[in-house]
Amino acid sequence: MRTAREIAICALAAALLIAVQIALSFLPGVELVTAVFLAFCYTFGRRSGVVTATAFSLLRCFVFGFYPSVVALYLIYYNLFALLFGGLGERNKPLPPWLAPAILLLLAAASAALACLRLPVSILWQGKLSALLWTMCALFAALFALNCALLWKNKRKDYRETAELTALAAVCTVCFTLLDDVLTPLFYRLSAEAALAWFYTSFTAMIPQTICCVVSVSVLFLPLRKSMEFAAKKR
C-alpha cells in the first residue's frame, strides 16, 4: 500500500460491495457485485483490486456466515477477477478485436446445445432451465451481433470496451459456478454421482446470474467507471 488514501478507497469499495450484496440478497439470481467490482478493478488496477477482493471475501462472512467452501471460492474467484480486470485496465493496448465476438459465439452455441439436451435435473426444473438457457443463448447472440456491429462501424472506443468487458464478465460468471462445482464436492467429500447432480443443479443458479451480469455490466459499466475515475482524480 502506497498511501492511506489507497487503503481508504479499498475499504470503501469492500463496504460498497458488501452493501450491494446484502441489498440484493433477497432476490435470487440478481447481483450487482460483478458490475461494481469490475468497474473498480478497471479503474484502480490490480493491487487495489486484490486487496478489496480479499477484504470483501472475508468480511462478507460476518453477514452471510463462515462456510469454508464459500470463503475459498470467493478468495480464489474474486482475486483472479481482480487480476484479470485490473490488468486489462492497466493495459494501454486494446484487446484483440476477435476475442469478444469469439467468446460470445462460443457461449451462445454452448447455451443452445445445453438447451437442446435434456439435462438430468428435477422434472420440475427442466422447463425453467430450458427457457433460461434459450434466453441466455439469445442474449449472447444479441451481444455478438452488437460487438460485430461496433467493430464494423468502428464506433466509440468506450462502447467497444464495454461490449468486450461484458463478454469477459459473462465468462467469469460461468467460471464462478464451475469453480463452485469443483470446490463444494471436494469440501463436502461428495461422491462422483452427487458431484454430478450438484453440477447439473448449479445451472439453476448460473443462468440467472449470467443473464443479470450481462445486463448489469453492459448498462452500468460506463457510468460506474466515470464516477470511479472522478473519485480517483479528486484529491
Added chain:
Amino acid sequence: MKQRRILAAFLLAVSACLCLAACGGKASGYELLESGERIVAVKASETNDQSSLFDVLKQLQEEGKIEFTYSDSEYGAYILSVNGYTPDSSKNEYWAVYTTLGEYKEVSYSSAEYGTYDYNGTVCASASYGVSGLPMVEGNVYLLTVGTY
C-alpha cells in the same frame, strides 16, 4: 429513441422469462400423514409433475395444518422452521428431507448413501433435492425431519 425502445423491449422480455421461470405449480392429490414439532410426513395420492413438495407445504400452511418459514435461493426454498421448531445450529441441526421417491423419468431424487429414515416401516432415503425440486409422484412418502450433520 428507437434504440431505447428496443433496449426496453429486450429487458422486458428477459424479465418476463425470469418471472415465468419463478412461477410455482398448483398442489393437488396429497395426504398429510403426520404433523409434529420435529416431523412432517406427506404422501402423494396422485402424480403431478408440475407440483413440488414445497407447493404442497404452502397449501398445507394455507389450510392451517402446518406452519413453516423458509428462505429463497437460486436452488429453491430452504426450510428454516416447521411448526415453530427452528433447528439448533450449535448442535449442527437442520431440517432434512427424506423420500421414498427414487428414480423417476431417468432422474434420481434420493440416495440411501446419505442416510435413511424409517417411518413406521417405510424406509425413506435422503433427498437429492430440496423441497422445491421434489415432484409429487403417486404412492411416495415425503418427510421433513430434524437431522444433524
